[in-house]
Amino acid sequence: MRNPFQEFRSLPYERKELPLNRIVKGKEAVMAQILEGYLRLVEEEVKDLVWLVEHSRVVKAYTAAVKSIRDLHYDPDDIDEFCAELDSSNRIPYMISGPAGIYISALVNLSTEDRITLRLKDFQRTFHFLGYRLPEGKTLILQGDVGDFVGAGLSGGRLIVEGSTGNWCGAGMMKGEILVTEHAGQNTGEWMRGGEIHVDGRIRSIGKTLFGGRIYQRERLLAPQDLSGEI
Amino acid sequence: MDRPSSKEKDLLKEIWPRVRRRHLYPELPHPVWEENLERVALEIKEKRISLSRGFVEEMSQVMDEEEVVGGLLDHAVSHYLYCPWDFSTHLKLYSEAKRVLKDKQMAMRATDYFMDVVADTQCVSQKESPLPRLYAHVKRGIMDEAIHALYQRIWGVNLGVEGYEEVARKLSRLPYLDRRRWPETIRRFSKVVQSLLEMEERFGGLNRPSPMGSHGLQNYSSQEIEQGLKDLAAASESPAEFKEIVEDFEEDLLEAASPNERGMGLGPGRSLEADILYYMKLAENYNLPIRKTPMHKSGSLYPHHHVPWEVGRPFQDIDPWTSFGKIMPGITQIWERREGEVFGEDEGTPDCIVMIDSSGSMINPRQQLSYAVLGAACACDAYLRNDARVAVYNFSDANAGGAQILPFNRHRFEIYRAICHYFGGGTKLHLEDIEQLQTGRNPDIFLITDMQITNLEALISYFNEHANRVTAVHIGDNEHVQTFRRSMKLRKNISIYGVEKKEDIPKIVLGKIQEYFARPSG
């Protein structure tokens, strides 16, 4: 049978590619892997689409997240973009704030960059568990208001929130520093064992059980003092 | 003003055909030289490209003049060919940028820059263009530096920009050449460049046009603007969303409005009534074709064509002339007769009275998309396009002055203004108002309501006494609806449609009109 494309034989078929094509392709491959990891995490951890905040589940989710992303090569821009994908839900069929925040925290903790800034004020959704187990030597700056359990389990890193936090800020933190430029919610510093939390605005209430560490409001030490209730 | 020299004219005459051929012959008029372009290299107005003589002369000192002109033309043609493609896309991009930046000026600048990046990158990726060499020498502001730093990364060229690493890195990740993802891409683009735009604003650079010109409405024909508004209306979820975007372009829209649009309330000296414009444009997405003059059989037979005569066929239809006086098979021919088909009398389209309920139980059309108003709008357009007249009776609590009557006319904007009016009160109509709109030739009546009318019984009696074709579209179901249905059951001239999904209203209205147009009113 005749080749109907005969006349195009002489045309070179390899097209001119700009560096842009390579950059975009590479980035999309990484994003696909990150997304795949997140979806796998959600499917395993959230069988009934309900995820309860229990310490063991949080730890399990974090461990699974770390396992997913350990071998990935990504940069802070990828983390930012992943947050945008979670916010827009274009490629993510279900966004569950708890596991999402844990996954982001894993990405931050395992990133090669020491200083990462996330512009959360651009997003509609609220993320919880950001800064979970932030290790020593890492600084995470969150621009905008954040959800609950921010800085939970902080492990020596420096967490700066340029906005307000939800409840349970710094819950169970071991060491490190949390700076909140606006307000903090209830049960701030609950179960903390070390480190410092500095809040420039209001604190709705301090956690009832503090094992160590300090909480400051506008440079004034609030805990350890057996104080609870709104200040 | 000095006219262009013959050397300049020759330069354009030589380069423009090459650029056209390179871009596969875009339908653009021959570019011209312009003396008075301040601070920009080129301008595009209604597809005409104007090149700044001053800019070209200045750049010719550091690079070849032909390359300067070629690069500028490549840039201009790429905008036409690739981005923004049309006014509708321009509006979509702007609305996404505004969502992030929240400021009109910044959103416009971000959109301009985004479109530049897309158009230039497309050009450089597909053609051998002198554009990179041009950019290497052009004067830059803050944003221009950042954009050129981006170009260095994504084109793999050296434009002599230092710094802006982080911005360029973030911007280089965006899929500029994937048209389907432009809305998402410009959002991310705007986020990244926001701080730079704020810096430009602080230093007063935001009002300074980009060297390659800005992209206002003057680039589009009035037809493109109309189409763009239509697409924007269809894509907007509410009149408020449409209004927010359109009002930012109000001055340009009013300036650019064609004579037709001026008749509809747009044009210099008038303010833009974006809510009404929204429904006007949205209804245009539901056009019914113009009714053609019907054909019908004439009822009489006439000789149509010849067929060979066969033995056994009757003799009376033999054509002696074409048979040459012979009766023999193969020579003799008879007439085959057919009933003629002629164009019927064009009965014309009856006028239409649109009765629209704007009581408190109906949606306020200025705040949310009201399918009731849209259905009424579709009905109006269908009749107006067939050269009929439309009257509007917009009712809420007529006793308390909540009624608006617009007599029969063909003024589209006024009709829409009447339809879009929202009273938000009770629901009672005055039958005398409807009666005064009746003409000798029974107009069609379209009633769109939720049937929670206080004097429904009176309305039922009224319809029973009149021969107008009535189409009643009601939203929801209630006892009043049941009453209405029961009372109108035997009336052949009255059709009642309940609507489950409000989105079906335009289809119902248009379906009924199509039926009416197929069989003229008796």
Add this chain to the structure above:
Amino acid sequence: MLRETAVEIYNYIHENLYLNRPDLEIQGKRFNSALLLGLLTGLREGKELIIGEPGLGKTTSAEYIGAFLYRVPLGTIWGSEVAGHPEQTEEKIIGRPDLGRLNQGEEVVVWSHFALLPIKIVDEINRLPETKQSMILDGVDRGNWEYLNDCIINTEYCLFATANYQDRGTNTIIAPLIDRFDVMVESKHPGANLAYMIGSRGSDGACLRHPELEQEFLRTLNERSPVTERMKRLEDLCGRFGEVVERQIGVKTFSQDNRREIRTQMDALPLDLDANAFLRMVISELSFCHRYGQKRSHEHCEEGCHFTGYLCHGVQNCISNRFPISTVNFSKALAWFLGDSQVGIEHLKAVLPFTLAHRLQWKEEVVAQREKEARHDPLPIYLAKTAVRDMHRRYMEQGPLVKNALAVACRITEGEELEPVEGDHPIYWEIRRDLGKELQEA
């Protein structure tokens, strides 16, 4: 040399005989579409449908073109025209028995001038019944005319058919018949100023009349001798008429050999790769249907089809194979006329609206959206121009990718292990189908 003569003929008719405004621009030059495409029809042995209001020069333009290109005097052409009315008969159109010989029992056909002459003009073809329209178009398609078991074969011919717009007493030209026309053009009103000139000086067709030669033409056509001999003598008469015209107005005309040579030159022009790819893209948009395999007039688009942005969504019918034949022929003719060495996108773009206008059946909603828009052409031609403009824009955007896809397809066909290029446009799907690698949807 031949090309210059063609240009000279165009210019002469445009300036002296068929006064009308240029409405078509190519390569910076402006032409009148009806005249230009008529000229190309005559040179290309095509079939042209000319529409327009009564009295706007539809038939006259065809007559002038015929007279110059085929060297036949106007009077002879007038005598060969078929008038469209319902009582037209085969005997008036094609031929009749020789009555004298018939009385002696011999069947000898007297062929009509319409059948014999290469220039065939049908006035108001849509007033003919369908059977007669079909008879003419069948004859012109194949170039042979049959009557009473005899037939003649035209070695060259072209058809010009005129039609008024819809009015009482007209039939329509049905789709299978209208598809046989290569191009459709409108003979527009020339505007007040040119119309005044026409009125004040009248039509100057006298240069194309020659009563003595016309008599000789008539005698030759009416002779009862073998057709081939008559045609030879006609060619001689045509030569004489050509000399008269050249002497009188200084414009050369074409002999049969010239016309043959012109067609050979036209056929030799290649299409460049962009024109080639663009035409394939156009055909794909007008024939493709993702859901049903191809476009069919009785099948309707699905709601929410992915391809709503393409022309396959706006038209009802599938484009025929006559369309690419007409388009390529006329594009080559235009490229030859302009003196170009190959056919490019510009030539295609100029010709496409006229080869498409009568072949596209638009959906009602498309017509409804556009019929009230401001325009300078009748609706079918306007819609075709808009469609071509849109497709061209898509090609300008995607052209390199389309060509790349075709190049890759060529290699795959030759056995290379490559993946077909993916893309959104129907052309990419059509390529896959041709390669037997159609994507299966889940």
